[in-house]
Amino acid sequence: MSTSTAGLLLAAGEGRRFGRPKALVRFGGEPLVSRAARILADGGCDPVVVVLGARAEQARPLVPDGALVVEAVGWEEGMGASLRAGLDALAGLAPAPDAALIHLVDLPGVGADVIARLGACAAPDVVARAAYGGVPGHPVLLGRRWWSAVAATAEGDRGARRWLAGRDDVRLVECGDIGAGTDVDTPADLPDPPRPRPNHGRRS
Known part of the structure; x- marks a missing residue:
């Protein structure tokens, strides 16, 4: 039986530094x-x-069809409230996925290849995260076994940071060759947008 992996996107913040x-x-x-x-x-x-969370009425129409939307109560508290809301929503699904791949909205350098590489490690008891040049970053992959423990410690703007810091079994999945884990805090942090690939095909 294949392992099921849910994607959990945290996108509730108001972006104070970004404006x-x-x-x-x-x-x-x-x-x-x-x-x-x-x-x-x-x-x-x-x-x-x-x-x-913040300006959810404007963000909701931008979410692709097929994705499930959850509004975090108390999102002003920080990432912890968003993580708790997302994990609670996943735990309530029938059947619940085996693992959750937790992604942040402000990581434009993370592409589908990073998601696929990290997701290949999915299991009900997995604890893994992407690394870039050996430095731990996001996304983070958490097996279903750990969701309640993570939610119980998710406070303020730390998300799962405190829970992860206390473990010695976190598997680092190097992704620096295919992506970048730099977050975007201000407009100046935005990288150059991807360019469309040129079409060099010829008509026969």
């Missing part, structure tokens, strides 16, 4: 929330759950 919610920011002509949800699906995650 607006990063879910609404466009990159390469596409809103970051739409791009990140699409990349989770393209990388093999099913279902995809998107957690919204």
